[in-house]
Amino acid sequence: xxxxxxxxxxxxxxxxxxxxxxxxxxxxxxxxxxxxxxxxxxxxxxxxxxxxxxxxxxxxxxxxxxxxxxxxxxxxxxxxxxxxxxxxxxxxxxxxxxxxxxxxxxxxxxxxxxxxxxxxxxxxxxxxxxxxxxxxxxxxxxxxxxxxxxxxxxxxxxxxxxxxxxxxxxxxxxxxxxxxxxxxxxxxxxxxxxxxxxxxxxxxxxxxxxxxxxxxxxxxxxxxxxxxxxxxxxxxxxxxxxxxxxxxxxxxxxxxxxxxxxxxxxxxxxxxxxxxxxxxxxxxxxxxxxxxxxxxxxxxxxxxxxxxxxxxxxxxxxxxxxxxxxxxxxxxxxxxxxxxxxxxxxxxxxxxxxxxxxxxxxxxxxxxxxxxxxxxxxxxxxxxxxxxxxxxxxxxxxxxxxxxxxxxxxxxxxxxxxxxxxxxxxxxxxxxxxxxxxxxxxxxxxxxxxxxxxxxxxxxxxxxxxxxxxxxxxxxxxxxxxxxxxxxxxxxxxxxxxxxxxxxxxxxxxxxxxxxxxxxxxxxxxxxxxxxxxxxxxxxxxxxxxxxxxxxxxxxxxxxxxxxxxxxxxxxxxxxxxxxxxxxxxxxxxxxxxxxxxxxxxxxxxxxxxxxx
Numbered sequence: 283x284x285x286x287x288x289x290x291x292x293x294x295x296x297x298x299x300x301x302x303x304x305x306x307x308x309x310x311x312x313x314x315x316x317x318x319x320x321x322x323x324x325x326x327x328x329x330x331x332x333x334x335x336x337x338x339x340x341x342x343x344x345x346x347x348x349x350x351x352x353x354x355x356x357x358x359x360x361x362x363x364x365x366x367x368x369x370x371x372x373x374x375x376x377x378x379x380x381x382x383x384x385x386x387x388x389x390x391x392x393x394x395x396x397x398x399x400x401x402x403x404x405x406x407x408x409x410x411x412x413x414x415x416x417x418x419x420x421x422x423x424x425x426x427x428x429x430x431x432x433x434x435x436x437x438x439x440x441x442x443x444x445x446x447x448x449x450x451x452x453x454x455x456x457x458x459x460x461x462x463x464x465x466x467x468x469x470x471x472x473x474x475x476x477x478x479x480x481x482x483x484x485x486x487x488x489x490x491x492x493x494x495x496x497x498x499x500x501x502x503x504x505x506x507x508x509x510x511x512x513x514x515x516x517x518x519x520x521x522x523x524x525x526x527x528x529x530x531x532x533x534x535x536x537x538x539x540x541x542x543x544x545x546x547x548x549x550x551x552x553x554x555x556x557x558x559x560x561x562x563x564x565x566x567x568x569x570x571x572x573x574x575x576x577x578x579x580x581x582x583x584x585x586x587x588x589x590x591x592x593x594x595x596x597x598x599x600x601x602x603x604x605x606x607x608x609x610x611x612x613x614x615x616x617x618x619x620x621x622x623x624x625x626x627x628x629x630x631x632x633x634x635x636x637x638x639x640x641x642x643x644x645x646x647x648x649x650x651x652x653x654x655x656x657x658x659x660x661x662x663x664x665x666x667x668x669x670x671x672x673x674x675x676x677x678x679x680x681x682x683x684x685x686x687x688x689x690x691x692x693x694x695x696x697x698x699x700x701x702x703x704x705x706x707x708x709x710x711x712x713x714x715x716x717x718x719x720x721x722x723x724x725x726x727x728x729x730x731x732x733x734x735x736x737x738x739x740x741x742x743x744x745x746x747x748x749x750x751x752x753x754x755x756x757x758x759x760x761x762x763x764x765x766x767x768x769x770x771x772x773x774x775x776x777x778x779x780x781x782x783x784x785x786x787x788x789x790x791x792x793x794x795x796x797x798x799x800x801x802x803x804x805x806x807x808x809x810x811x812x813x814x815x816x817x818x819x820x821x822x823x824x825x826x827x828x829x830x831x832x833x834x835x836x837x838x839x840x841x842x843x844x845x846x847x848x849x850x851x852x853x854x855x856x857x858x859x860x861x862x863x864x865x866x867x868x869x870x871x872x873x874x875x876x877x878x879x880x881x882x883x884x885x886x887x888x889x890x891x892x893x894x895x
Contacts, residue, residue, distance in 0.1 A: 284310065284311050284348070285308050285309070285310055285348065286308075286309045286310060286311060286313075286347065286348050286351055286428060286429050286457055287308070287309045287332065287345060287346065287347040287348065287351060287353075287429060288307075288308045288309075288345070288346045288347075289305060289306060289307050289308070289309075289328075289331075289332065289343075289345055290306055290342075290343060290344055290345070290346065291304050291305070291306055291341070291342055291343040291344075292304075292305040292306070292328070292331060292338045292343040292344075292345070293305070293338060293339045293341055293343050294324055294327050294328070294331065294338055294339055295339055296698070297694075297698075299688075299690065301322065301323060301324030301327060301478075302323065302324040302327075302328065302478050302485055302486070303485055304343075304484075304485070305328070305343075305478075305485065305486060307476065307486075307488055309429060309457060309459065310457070311457055312457060312473075313457045313458075313459075313473070313474055314451065314454075314457065314458055314471055314472050314473045314474065315457075315458070315459040315460070315472060315474045315475070315476055316460060316462060316468040316471070316472035316474070316475045316476070316493060316496075317329070317459055317460065317461045317475075317476050317477075317478070318461070318462070318463065318468070318475065318476070318477045318478075318730070318731055319477050319478035319479050319486075319730060320478075320479060320686070320730045320732060320733075321686075321700045321701075321702030321703045321706070321728070321729070321730045321733065322699070322700050322702075322703055323478040323479060323480075323730075324478055325433075325461045325478060326357075326358060326433055326461065326700070328478070329355065329431045329433055329459065329461065330355070331345060332345055332353070332429075332431060332459070333353055333355035333431050334353070335355065348428075351428050351429060352379060352425055352426060352427045352428045352429070353427060353428070353429045353430075353431065354375075354421075354422035354423065354425045354427035354429075354430050354431065355422065355431040355433075356418040356419055356421070356422040356430070356431065356432050356433065356435060357418065357433050358433040358434045358437065358461075358701065358728075359701075360414055360415075360417070360418045362406045362414065362417065362418075363406065364405060364406050364407030365405060365406070365407065366405065366406055367402065367403050367404060367405055367406070368394070368399050368401070368402050368403070368404050368406065368409075368417060369390070369394065369402040369403065371406060371417055371421055372390050372393055372394060372417070372420050372421050372424050373390055374421075375421035375422065375424050375425055376389050376390050376393075376424040376425060378425065379425045379426065381426075389424050389425075389426055390424055393420040393421075393423050393424045394420065396420065396423070396450075397416045397417075397419065397420045399413075399416075399417075399420075410438075410612065411437075411438035412438045412439050412440060412443060412612050414438070415435065415437065415438045415439055416439075416443065419432075419435060419447075427456050428456055428457065429456065429457050429458065429459070430454075430456055430457070430458040430459075431458070431459050431460075432458060432459070432460035432461065432462075433460075433461045434461055434462060434463075434701075434727075434728065435447060435460055435462065436462060436464050436467055436753065437727050437728070439753065440610075440611045440612040440753070441609060441610075441611065441753055441787060442611050442787070442791060444464075444467065444753055448467060448470050448471055449871070451471045452470065452471060452867055452871075453867055453868050453871045460472075463702075463726065463728070463729055463730055463731050463734060463754075464726075464753070464754055464755075464756075465493060465731065465734075465754070465756045466754070466755040466756050468492075468493040469492055469493040469494060472492060472493060473490070473491065473492065474488075474489065474490050474491070475488075475489050475491070475492075475493055475495075475496035476488050476489075477496070477500070481504065481507075482503065482507075483507075487499070487500060487503060563684065563685055563686075563706070563709065563733060563736045563737060563740060564683075564684040564685075565671065565681075565684050565685070565710070565713050565740075566713065566740045566743055566744065567643070567712070567713055567717060567720055567740055567741070567743075567744040567746075568671075568672065568713065568714075568715065568716045568717065569602075569716070569717060569718070569744060569745045569746040570641050570716050570717065570718050570746070572602070572637070572641075572718050572746075574602070574637045574718075575601060575602075576599065576600075576601055576635070576637065577600045577601060577602065577604075577636070577637045577640060577718055577719055577747055578598070578599070578600035578623050578624075578634075578635070578636050578637070578640070578719070578747075579598075579599055579600075579633075579634070579635040579636075580596060580597060580598040580599075580622070580623065580629075580632065580633070580634050580635075581597055581632055581633040581634075582595050582596070582597065582631065582632040582633065583595075583596040583597070583598075583622065583629045583631070583632035583633075583634060584596070584629060584630045584631040584632055584772075585615070585618060585619075585622060585627070585629050585630050586630055587618075590771075591771065591772040592614070592615035592618055592619075592768075592770065592771075592772065593615060593618070593619065593622075593629075593768075593772060593774070594772035594773075595632075596619075596632070596774060598623070598766075600623070600719065600747050600749070601747065602718070602745060602746055602747055603745065603746075603747065604747040604748065604749075604763070605741075605742075605747075605748050605750075605761055605762050605763040605764075606747075606748070606749045606750070606762060606763070606764060606765075606766060607750050607751075607752065607758040607761070607762035607764070607765035607766065608620075608749060608750065608751045608765070608766050608768070609751075609752075609753075609758070609765060609766070609767055609768070609783055609787070610767060610768035610769070610770060610787075611770060611787075611790075611791070613770060614768040614769065614770035615768050615770060616751050616768060617723070619768065620644075620721055620723070620749065620751070622634070623721075623749070624636075624640070624642050624644075624719070624721070637718065640718055640719065641715075641716055641717050641718045641719070642717065642718070642719045642721060643712050643715050643717035643719070643720050643721070644721040644723070645708060645709065645712055645720075645721065645722045645723055645725045646708075646723055647723050647724035647725070647727055649701075649704055649705065649708060651708070652696060652704055652707065652708070653696075654695065654696055654697035655695055655697065656695065656696060657692065657693050657694060657695055657696070658682060658687060658691050658692050658693070658694055658696055658699065658707070659678055659679075659682075659692040659693060661696050661707050661711075662678055662681060662682070662707070662710060662711060662714075663711045663714050664678050664681075669681045669714055670714065671713070671714055678692070679692060681710065682710075684710075685706045685707075685709070685710050686706070686733075687703070687706075700728065701727070701728035702728040702729045702730055702733065704728070705725070705727065705728050705729055706729070706733065709725070709737070713740075717744075717746055718746050718747065719746060719747045719748075719749070720741070720744060720746065720747070720748045720749070721749050721751075722741070722748065722749070722750045722751065722752070723751045724751055724752060724753070725737065725750075725752070726752055726753075726754040726757055734754070734757065738757055738760050738761055741761050742760075742761060748761070750762060755780045758780050758783075759779055759780050764776050764777065764778060765777045765778075765779070765780065765782075765783050767783050767786045767787060767790070769790040769793075769794075770790070770794070771794070773790070796885075799885070803889060822887065822890055822891050826887055826890070829883070829887060830884070830887040830888070830891060833880060833883065833884040833887070834884070836880055837877070837880050837881065837884065840873065840876060840877045840880055841877065843873060844870070844873045844874065844877060847866060847869060847870055847873060848870065850866065851866050851867070851870065
């Protein structure tokens, strides 16, 4: 494969704090790289260096790219002008690269269609977080990149959009590097994983293969490092008594042995330091001593906003030990339900019962409660230099270390910290509170994977009730005993795991699309006046009647061909051969599109035939 770009001896520091040092790797055609690492390890800085937005430290490090390489960068947080329209933002991005006029116009139009923006003239300031994320992706893709750099592309996207993005990236013809802490997403889209982490001798681990392959090799590397530390520690235990005998006891020993003992003592420090550099949350959520069996009981609850019914005949029981996941597309009513459960909103109908003096701790995803001008020290909920945890005083510096913060960060403004580090501040403050019910609304945004895994343990060990809203499929399956899926039009379903959720979500989405098509057809009929003469003209032509008769067989044949292809893709010899699998995945995408077109054609002709009848 041809090399697209080479990163050679890259280093980066902030305020004398090194984030990575002497980082060297190349990006080839066909690479789909997942970039991971602890919060503050420099992932976003590395993407910005590759994108040419910032410079590496001046010690000979450089990025050497292929001539005329097109690189596009979609940042974690966009900086769009809120007064500009969707089309203006994409046009500006496409205008930054060399295109023929007709090519540029086609690229802009195809990207806007690809992300299905309902109104190209809508101003950016009116867009939701999910649509702003889609706009950033559309702007990047409009440049026709050879290499796409994505910083947390799944943040703010609903599950439907994440599924779509996964499928799109799986069939992409360009290479990409993406930062993500969504482990299922990484598994599904990456064929190479790079972790920036001081736990490794070189400061990073570069593995060809999917995320599962990476985890296997990572465990082997860390195990080797642990064994090295044990071996060196054993040598140190033998060397220290010998060195402590004094000059007379060592007079007959060679100078070489003294030097060797010194090297062993010095050498032990490096693996020991690396083995202790892994991040973790060394604390847990605090539960009250309440023994109430029922915390919240909801019976036949309904809730509407205007003409839109979000919940109808909804039942729910929350008890100590409840582990409830909550999913649904954006706008399906997840936040409304949470507010109903704790009493911030009242239902339109039904019965709601809550335990007296219910203690609720709520993690909100937008981090708006943080004052970015405060220092890390002042951002903790403390009294003087101490926080109170578990009935005891803990020094602020000690409390910060429990969340993998370093002492030199205590007096930094939190605006200098990464998004994941800011999220850990919120979690640290939540753990200082006593709760009967934890509501965690997208707690995984920006958190590194090791922190996510520790957070999962903290949630599992909490004896109270937990309601988790998340797009992290692995966390939902790990933490939840059952997952509640909201349709957005009043219906809901309880599922045992996320695989069941996918089936339910697909059903709700298909139903929503059919309803939208029916509403659109109804508006078109009303617009035409609905006259009998008009309806007669709307009937099927002779070719359309033949097409309607032939379509069921064509659909059946297309479904059979698709199933046969998918069976072939699942075979071990294909699944382990990336080049063959990639070609089949592209064929699968084409076949799905053709099948969708057949379905749409069949539905359109059926609707037209029903009008004729």
